Structures are given as structure tokens and as C-alpha cells.
Amino acid sequence: MKIDILTLIPGMFKNVFDESILGAAVKNDILSIETHSFREFGDGRHKTVDDTAFGGGPGMILKPGPLVEAIRDLRRQGNPGPVIGLTPQGVPFTQSVVRQLAGFSRIILVCGRYEGFDERIRPEFDLEMSIGDYVLTGGEFPAMIVIDAVARMLPGAVGCRESVEHDSFFTGPLDHPQFTRPPVWEGASVPEILTRGHHRMIEDWRRGKSLVRTAIRRPDVFSRLDLTTADGAIFQECLNTAPGVEV
Ligand SMILES: C[S@@+](CC[C@H](N)C(=O)[O-])C[C@H]1O[C@@H](n2cnc3c(N)ncnc32)[C@H](O)[C@@H]1O
Numbered sequence: 001m002k003i004d005i006l007t008l009i010p011g012m013f014k015n016v017f018d019e020s021i022l023g024a025a026v027k028n029d030i031l032s033i034e035t036h037s038f039r040e041f042g043d044g045r046h047k048t049v050d051d052t053a054f055g056g057g058p059g060m061i062l063k064p065g066p067l068v069e070a071i072r073d074l075r076r077q078g079n080p081g082p083v084i085g086l087t088p089q090g091v092p093f094t095q096s097v098v099r100q101l102a103g104f105s106r107i108i109l110v111c112g113r114y115e116g117f118d119e120r121i122r123p124e125f126d127l128e129m130s131i132g133d134y135v136l137t138g139g140e141f142p143a144m145i146v147i148d149a150v151a152r153m154l155p156g157a158v159g160c161r162e163s164v165e166h167d168s169f170f171t172g173p174l175d176h177p178q179f180t181r182p183p184v185w186e187g188a189s190v191p192e193i194l195t196r197g198h199h200r201m202i203e204d205w206r207r208g209k210s211l212v213r214t215a216i217r218r219p220d221v222f223s224r225l226d227l228t229t230a231d232g233a234i235f236q237e238c239l240n241t242a243p244g245v246e247v
Contacts, residue, residue: 001104001154002032004079005143006070007111008049010035012140022148025157033147038070050114059115067110067117071124074108081106082126084146086139087116090128093146095169097129101146102153109146111139172225173214176206207231208238 013035025031042049050060131142168174179190215222
């Protein structure tokens with residue numbers, strides 16, 4: 001997958017994709033990332049990309065010309081992928097969007113700055129996306145978050161595919177509680193069922209915890225789950241055997 005990033009601060013991406021899982025994905029040609037400064041397309045001697053708002057008000061607005069020209073230049077260079085404008089006003093970035101994006105071989109991420117985009121840039125976007133209901137100073141951190149989440153979906157990026165598929169939100173609910181050695185730490189024991197090696201029972205226990213945890217912590221997510229009759233029974237069993245369970 002190739003991701004082009006349009007930004008005013010390409011330096012922010014320096015070394016971000018050099019380490020760990022993303023670094024390996026880049027080294028193994030699973031992922032390629034290129035930053036482009038759209039200031040290159042700015043107006044005049046100073047390469048101006050922003051101006052004051054019509055109607056007044058604080059802050060500067062990104063002018064349509066330079067940014068749209070930068071997008072068209074990427075198109076001319078052969079990137080046919082969706083253009084994604086990063087904005088707090090976009091659709092929420094969820095795991096289901098992550099999976100859809102991972103299906104493209106190329107995408108373009110557009111990072112805003114200042115007070116955001118001139119409205120006439122918006123028709124160039126195939127999608128406007130928000131990483132959450134808060135406002136950052138620019139689209140660079142959102143772009144990094146999008147790339148990290150999408151990259152780990154790419155085949156071969158994460159060594160064990162199964163671990164990705166068990167993560168929260170991948171199939172819907174939150175992940176189940178996890179434990180590792182030692183079996184007892186500061187008086188807190190690992191649930192006995194996990195130490196017995198009975199795979200079917202462990203699977204049911206984990207499913208039950210995952211469902212109960214989701215119901216309590218994220219009722220919005222829980223209400224959207226497509227539960228089977230077996231899930232209903234496991235959920236009830238989990239509630240019955242551990243009432244008031246810590247979640
Ligand atoms: C200060 S923000 C502009 C906010 C804009 N005035 C508004 O209220 O919608 C500058 C840039 O940061 C990026 N940004 C800030 N918060 C974001 C978020 N939650 N999701 C995605 N991008 C965000 C966008 O690219 C935005 O154009």
C-alpha cells in the first residue's frame with residue numbers, strides 16, 4: 001500500500017515510521033509512505049497557502065488553489081486512491097473505516113492547519129474523516145494515527161494475523177481481559193480457568209468477559225453487536241458466575 005500525505009510540515013513525519021511494526025512494514029515493502037509539502041504550490045514569492053477569512057474572524061484559512069493543485073499533481077503522478085481530508089467535522093474514524101481503507105492500494109491523506117480548509121476544497125475529498133471529538137492544531141497527528149491503524153491491517157504487517165483479529169472492535173466487542181506470568185502477583189491471581197488448558201472453556205470464558213465488558217464499558221458498541229443465541233447464553237453465564245465482576 002502506498003500512502004501520500006499532503007502537509008505543511010513534512011518534518012513532523014521524520015522517523016515516525018522507522019521503528020517497530022510500521023518500520024518493518026516499510027522495510028518489507030508492505031507499506032510505502034511519502035510526504036509532500038503543499039507549500040510548493042503556494043502563491044507568489046512567499047508560497048502563501050493561507051489567508052484571512054471572508055466575513056472576518058480569528059485565524060487563517062487554507063486557500064483552495066495550492067491545496068487543490070497539490071492533490072491534482074498527485075493524481076497526475078498516478079495516485080488514483082481516495083483523497084481523505086482530515087477534519088474534526090468528518091466521519092468518525094472507526095475500525096470499520098480502518099478495514100475499508102486497508103483495502104485500497106493507494107490513498108492520499110490531507111492535513112489541514114490553522115482554522116482549516118476553505119470550503120471550496122471539500123469537493124476534492126472523497127471522504128472527510130475525524131479521529132475524535134476534539135480539535136488538534138493540525139492534521140499531522142491524525143494522519144499518523146490513520147496510518148498506524150491501517151498498516152496493522154495489511155497482510156504480513158503484524159506477524160500473527162490472529163492477534164489483530166482478536167483486538168477490540170475487529171469483530172465488534174472489546175477484547176477480553178489478558179493475563180501473563182506470574183500466576184500470582186501482589187496477591188492477585190490469574191483466573192483459574194485460564195491455567196487448566198481446556199481450550200473450549202477458555203474460549204467461552206473469554207467471549208463472556210468480552211461481551212460483559214463491552215456491555216458495561218461501551219453500551220453503544222454492545223447495542224450494535226450481532227449476537228448469536230450461544231452468545232446470549234455465554235453472556236448470561238458470565239454475569240451469573242461473576243456478579244459485580246470487575247470490568
Ligand atoms: C485547528 S484545526 C481546525 C478546526 C476547524 N476550525 C473546526 O473547528 O472544524 C486545524 C486542522 O487540524 C486537523 N484536525 C484537528 N482536529 C482533528 C480531528 N479531530 N480529526 C482530524 N483532523 C483534525 C484538521 O486537518 C484541521 O483542518
